[in-house]
Amino acid sequence: MQESYDPAAVERAAQQYWDERRAFEVREDATRAKFYCLSMFPYPSGRLHMGHVRNYTIGDVLARYMRMRGHNVLQPMGWDAFGLPAENAAISNGVPPARWTRQNIAHMRGQMKSLGFAIDWSRELATCDPHYYRWNQWIFLRMLEKGIAYRKTGVVNWDPVDQTVLANEQVIEGRGWRTGAPVEKREIPMYYLNITRYADELLEALETLNGWPERVRVMQANWIGKSEGCEIAFPYAPDTRAAAGADGALKVFTTRADTLFGATFMAIAAEHPVALAAAKRNPALSAFIDECRRGSVTEAEVATQEKKGMPTGLHVLHPLTGRALEIWVANYVLMGYGEGAVMGVPAHDERDFEFALKNALPVVTVVRSTTGAYQEVRAPWIAAYGEYGITVNSGQFSGLSFRAAVDGIAAALEHKGLGRKRVQYRLRDWGISRQRYWGCPIPIVHCGLCGEVPVPDEQLPVVLPEDLVPDGSGNPLAKSAAFYHCRCPKCGQPARRETDTMDTFVDSSWYFLRYACADAARTMVDARVDYWLPADQYIGGIEHAILHLLYARFWTKVMRDLGALKFGEPFTNLLTQGMVLNHIYSYQSDGGRKRYFDPAEVAVRRGADGAEVYEVTTADLGTVLVTHEGLGKMSKSEGNGVDPEGLVERFGADTARLFIMFASPPEQTLEWSDEGVQGASRFIRRLWNAVYEHVSAGEAPPLDASTLTGAQRELRRAAHQTLAKATDDIGRRRNFNTAIAAVMELLNAVGRFRDASAAGRAVRHEALRIATLVLAPITPHLCHALWQALGSTTALIDEVWPAPDAAALAQETREIVVQVNGKLRGRISVAVNADEAAVRAAALAHAQVRKFVADKPVQRVIVVPGKLVNVVV
């Protein structure tokens, strides 16, 4: 064993040992319990960032721990390799996205290996590989056959300068991110997946996901947004039937059918067909509609903007009273939800109330509180009453509770054929077409004669040409005749290949299945999936709480219904790790641009008034004071990222892993601290030195537990207590920080234990072995070396996580806390098997207790066995 710890040498040796033995390649084994430990695969952006390191370290600690617990552990890794950044890199460097992506993968794979993750690299996959994405295409065709995939027109953000479609994130304040041109809404044909067909199951099954954070389940439930209500048809008034250009009636959806008699107007979205028809003869209305459609893009802005509207001059008839109601176009009605039209009930809806107030529309109160007296809603003094209550002014439906009123009104409407109860979801079908190059081609051919023709299975995959370089304007596939020129698979005539590619969320919706059978050549998945899946643990960022996790759940259910899978939920347990934060420091010169500085370069000083000041010295600025903007997520733009590669070079992977796991529990945010990293490094060296010192003294004799002194028994108990605590902290609670703290305490105890006797050395040997075993999942290279140094002939990764020795944990006496009136006054040491009366007597005899009790009468004595005595006076 080397005298001083050399992380580079230690880590090289351990990694080489694992590599040579292919230690982490696993096979299905029906005789052993499996553990599928899955981390969200990264986008190959170029370099790992600290968030990746945290994610994969958590996964690796669990994988290694479960392996030591005897499980057959699968920990795979892959690359979410399609996507926009590769195109952006191509635009700025002229490098084809494929080459850029593959270089990044190679670099990041190397970084992961240097961190020592116990990954089965034989199962590695990249979604840009035709062997992978051909199955996207294959299953898309199956979905098309089942009607789960379909084509319809959809609205996209269009950049008129670049002639390209923009993702929502590329639209900044209504303008294209590259060109700054105002973004237009365009309707183009796209493919959709019918996720709403599964809305109910996706919602219901959330209840069964007990291993998921409540937060994520709530977010998904809100996203699905189930509401139960009624669909109501308002027939057009005879005079406007022709003008409305629509047949029969204006449909709305409402959750408050009980307020139907309070409807005083109708409000429709600017994009509603009736609005468009009315605008043809009404220039003012047309202008208003244009204004609404151009209007703000972000939903948060929409939510706060002032309610505006304009009458159409068209009327409908109330389905039960026959009264005429005017149709208004209103900016607060969304085309994308329900029917794109609502009945305006100002007395019982805040938004309708505000709208009615502004446009002097009548207000009719039809619900009163169940408890208070009837109160009429009167704009502007008495605002809308939105609670459930008892109906009034509602003809034969007056005097009913909410439930009874809805039931009665729905029945009456149904009888007339003008309405029915219905469930409405907020969730919408998933549009998967992207007018992008670097993605999976949608396997469709458009034929002038046959129309839309699916590419036959035997012609899959439709291979994405990899030599194109996007220039920022339009989709290069649509400009590449070599790609889009083809023959119709049906009639053989010249035809045009679909040039849209799939949303990259498609790629990530099933990659975790493919790991189980990454080499399956003829099928998307095979029986091995049923061995490994569902994943026992999934680990990733909270930012994927909704979309990715919902899509993956949906995809799993679709594949189950297609007969490819036997389960409907892919991830049994979910851990959402917190963000990695660091301090943000900026400097703003007069009129200059704000500059951000690496926190490692910022010096902290006490100013004249004692407050902390921060300064930075640079070549161009000299020494300047900078502003501390607080903590924020590590990011390139704020200059507060820490590069994992540099960290590994300076301190080693084990120090990086130890610090990350120690600094905070996995679900919480992690504040970066260079001093904390130093602390982790210091602890590792102290452990190394302790082992070195111990083994340098020669081989330790075998432990004879029956002849130990008190101090020896105490250290032995501390070691086994540490093991028990770490087992619970890692295995059950997933609190790695406290497990590490326990080992630190143990090492402190070993440091205090200065016993060079044979028995003392034996006890120390056991304590160091336990410390090494417990840390093995966290700092595997270090522990691999220490394990050898401690004289083991087997490798640490093949070692079994031991159970604590009950005899070592046993105590003859126990310390018990004594309180008087709930305040700590002393401690007594009592035999473990002492009965309550003895404990009580010992407590009352304690000097401090006698002092505080004095001459006051003792009212009660509460004895909590093994813990405490409280004397109440």
Place this chain on the structure above:
RNA sequence: GCGAAAGUGGCGGAACUGGCAGACGCGCUGGACUUAGAAUCCAGUGGGGAAACCCGUGAGAGUUCGAGUCUCUCCUUUCGCACCA
């Protein structure tokens, strides 16, 4: 606006089931070693007080022998959703 989570030393965080508040680490203070120190080791470190003791987990109430933990009200922060009819 709605929903969720969280507020504990100078800092990150412990205290899991109501039972010793502040484990462990960082920082800081003092000391040792050293020509010197960035290293390493030892000791101390919630506040007040000479001490006995007292006070202390965002604020206020409550339940309890006992509350960081449970209940209520309020405040603050973070996150998510956001005109969802």
